[in-house]
Each structure stands twice: as structure tokens, then as C-alpha cells.
Amino acid sequence: MTVIGLYHAGSSVLHRVPAGWKLLGMLFAIVAVLAASRPWQLGVAALVVTGGFALARIPLRVAWAQLWPLRWVILFVGVFQVIFSGPERAVMVCGSLLITVAVAALVTLTTRVTEMLDVCQRLLRPLRRFGVDPDRVGLVLALTIRCIPLLVDIVREVSEARKARGTGFSLRSMAGPAVVRALRVADAMGDALIARGVDD
Amino acid sequence: MAEIRFTAVHHRFGDRVVLEDLDLTLSEHRIGIVGANGSGKSTMARMINGLVRPTSGSVTVDGLDTTAKGREVRRRVGFVFTDPDNQIVMPTVAEDVAFSLRRSGLTKPEIAQRTREVLRRFDLDEHADHPTHLLSGGQKQLLAIAAVLITGPDVIVADEPTTLLDLRNARMVNDLLAGMPEQVVLVTHHLHLLERFDRVVVLDSGRVVADGVPDSAVNAYTRLLA
Ligand SMILES: Nc1ncnc2c1ncn2[C@@H]1O[C@H](COP(=O)(O)OP(=O)(O)O)[C@@H](O)[C@H]1O
Numbered sequence A: 001m002t003v004i005g006l007y008h009a010g011s012s013v014l015h016r017v018p019a020g021w022k023l024l025g026m027l028f029a030i031v032a033v034l035a036a037s038r039p040w041q042l043g044v045a046a047l048v049v050t051g052g053f054a055l056a057r058i059p060l061r062v063a064w065a066q067l068w069p070l071r072w073v074i075l076f077v078g079v080f081q082v083i084f085s086g087p088e089r090a091v092m093v094c095g096s097l098l099i100t101v102a103v104a105a106l107v108t109l110t111t112r113v114t115e116m117l118d119v120c121q122r123l124l125r126p127l128r129r130f131g132v133d134p135d136r137v138g139l140v141l142a143l144t145i146r147c148i149p150l151l152v153d154i155v156r157e158v159s160e161a162r163k164a165r166g167t168g169f170s171l172r173s174m175a176g177p178a179v180v181r182a183l184r185v186a187d188a189m190g191d192a193l194i195a196r197g198v199d200d
Numbered sequence B: 001m002a003e004i005r006f007t008a009v010h011h012r013f014g015d016r017v018v019l020e021d022l023d024l025t026l027s028e029h030r031i032g033i034v035g036a037n038g039s040g041k042s043t044m045a046r047m048i049n050g051l052v053r054p055t056s057g058s059v060t061v062d063g064l065d066t067t068a069k070g071r072e073v074r075r076r077v078g079f080v081f082t083d084p085d086n087q088i089v090m091p092t093v094a095e096d097v098a099f100s101l102r103r104s105g106l107t108k109p110e111i112a113q114r115t116r117e118v119l120r121r122f123d124l125d126e127h128a129d130h131p132t133h134l135l136s137g138g139q140k141q142l143l144a145i146a147a148v149l150i151t152g153p154d155v156i157v158a159d160e161p162t163t164l165l166d167l168r169n170a171r172m173v174n175d176l177l178a179g180m181p182e183q184v185v186l187v188t189h190h191l192h193l194l195e196r197f198d199r200v201v202v203l204d205s206g207r208v209v210a211d212g213v214p215d216s217a218v219n220a221y222t223r224l225l226a
């Protein structure tokens, strides 16, 4: 199983470039893609990004898993654009969407979460005089990322419990137990953070 | 070994009395705590690092009051929870272990070095960059213990660390805890894993009903259940 937006260990140039440069590069690439006005320009961008994936030695399966979740959006936007603005526009819109997501995926796949957080913390440092604690913000971001798989588990468990009891689907029958469980996990995690010295 | 001292400890949650007349000094190397569900084991364990403050009485570790000196106490007392998922706070294995050292004053390369050593000791080095949520239950508990040990605590308190594991992983985690040079306070339902312990305390409805070498304490406990 591959999860979107997770570090894929490696030692390529892309893995070793400091996270700050990668984020800057990503910003630049996204602006460039959005500024493109001809399909051939997007074609070049697509080649460059594909080259990036090859350079980082990301397996095809992992790369594919990053874009696969976009399939319905692409289909919807594509059909919409073909009907209302014509095929060239459809290619441009869907193409830039795919390429921007691929660029973001390439950065996350080659950058550890903590490196990314370090950059955020450095960027937030000037806000310290307004009472922002960059360390705290970094911790909250890390915890958020960590909690995504936990929440997925909770929703899966609740949904299985519902099926096992044979009750029909309803948002209410899911949301109640899921929220209760999520709060219980949050409580336990709070204890664990204290035990691990976060309040120091 | 550290000296963990409960003095006249009473504890209530609302109207419910959870611990009563607790007077104990724990200074053995390996200490087990057993008792039925709801007998107060977790409450007692959590008092050792100040997560629960007694309603009355006091708990000290090497003379440090766990309520007044919580931070200092927690630096000496590492805690391992039942569900490692709640204790792992970082997205990948190495990052989670390194997280424990973020306030240690060590430099990044030093932290990376220490992290590598600890992961090797726990056979987790191949998984250093793996997402933590994809580890097996046994590996997650190993990671949780590694992340606690890396800070060099004097005491490890573990609250049913093997309850969610299959028997093989339970044995592995338990052997690890029992074989550590650090002092260990282990809450468990796996009685057969306590053979090598120095002392076993049996709780029933918030009271100590037996306390001694594993054989006699475990016997007292099984008689209690009969
Ligand atoms: N935070 C809490 N609030 C209210 N009651 C609690 C709380 N934690 C535990 N209890 C109650 O205290 C009693 C002892 O719990 P606990 O120490 O967790 O026992 P054990 O770990 O031996 O199963 C139980 O009856 C439990 O329901």
C-alpha cells in the first residue's frame, strides 16, 4: 500500500537538496506551469517532471499512486472543459493540474517530514515577536500528518462495526462513534506527549 | 535503582474510590503489578510519572514529588503505554525516535547518530524511514520502547505493553523489558511472564492484597480469581 505524500527513502540528488530549495523550486515550477499557454510548453514541463521522478528513482507504482486519486477530478474537469471550451483548453487545464500535483508529490516523496517542518519553523521565526512559537507550530503540523492514518483506521473500524451489526449507512451512525473514538485517541496521545516531555 | 515511594495514597474519580491506603516503596530492579480489570493498576502506574495526581497522599521518585516536580520526574521515568499507536507522534520511525531528543541540546548529527544506534539495537534500522503506521504491532511497541530508552531514563513504567500483541511478540517485548539494565515497573496480565521478576504487587479493588516474590504473589492472585 502506498500513501500519498510520504517520504520515499533514497539517496538521489533530489533527496539531498535542502528542503528549502525544493520548496522554492516547487513554487517556481507551479508558477511556470500556470503561466504556460501552449500545450507544447506543458509537454516540456511534463518531461522535466518525469525526469525528476526518474532521477529520484521513484518506482513507477509509487509515482502512479500519487496521481491515481485524481482520476475523477481529471475526468470531470476534462469533460467539462471539452464541452465548454474545447479540447485544447481541456488538455491545458488537466495537464497543468496533473503536473502541479506531480511536482508537489515529487517534493514530498524526496523530503522527510521533519526537514519540511524545519523549513516551516525557519520561515515562521520572524513571527516570534507576535507570540507565535515556531516549535509548537511544527509539532502541531507533524501531529496532524501523523493523525491522518489514525483517523483512516478509526473510520474503517467504525464502518466495519456498523456493517457487522447490519445497520444501514447514515452519516449519523458513523460520525458519532468516530468522533468518540477520535477524542479517546486524542486524549491518550495528549498523555503520551506529556510522558515524552513535550511540556518541557 | 530509583526509589519509588507511595505514601498514604488515596485516589478517587468522582465518587468512585480507585486506590486506597497505598503505602509502598518500590526499589527492586523488576517489579510486576497485576490485578483484575478496574483494580487500579493503570492509575497506580500513571502516578509514578505524574500523569495522575493522587487525591491525597504523595508519590515520590528518588525523593522528587511527582505532582510538584512533574517535569524532573518524567525525565527519570519513561512510560510505555498499551497502545503504541497513541505514543508514536512522528510520521516515520527514525523521526519518532529523534523526537525524544529534540530538547536534549544535542546537535542534529549527534541526534541522527544516537537514533541510528538505538534503531540498530532494536532491529528497526531497516525501517528507519518507514511510515510508522505501517509497522506491525510488535514493531510499533519496540519503537515506542526505543523512543523512551533513548533519553536514558532510570525507570521504565509499562502499562500492559503486551496486551494488544500476539503471544510471540508479547514474549519478545516482555523479554526485552525484563532484560534491561533500567529499573522496570510492568503492569501485565501475562502472569507467566513475571517469573524472572524480583517483586510482584497484586491489586484488588484499589488495595494491595499480596506483595512479594513472583511465586507467592501470583499464587495469591490466582486464588483470588478462583
Ligand atoms: N479518567 C478516569 N475517570 C473516571 N474514572 C476512571 C478514570 N480512569 C480510570 N477510572 C476508573 O478507575 C478504576 C480503575 O481504573 P484503572 O486504574 O484503569 O484500572 P486497571 O488499569 O487495573 O484496569 C476503574 O473503575 C475505571 O473505570
Ligand SMILES: [Mg+2]
Pocket: B041, B042, B043, B159, B160
Ligand atoms: Mg489499565
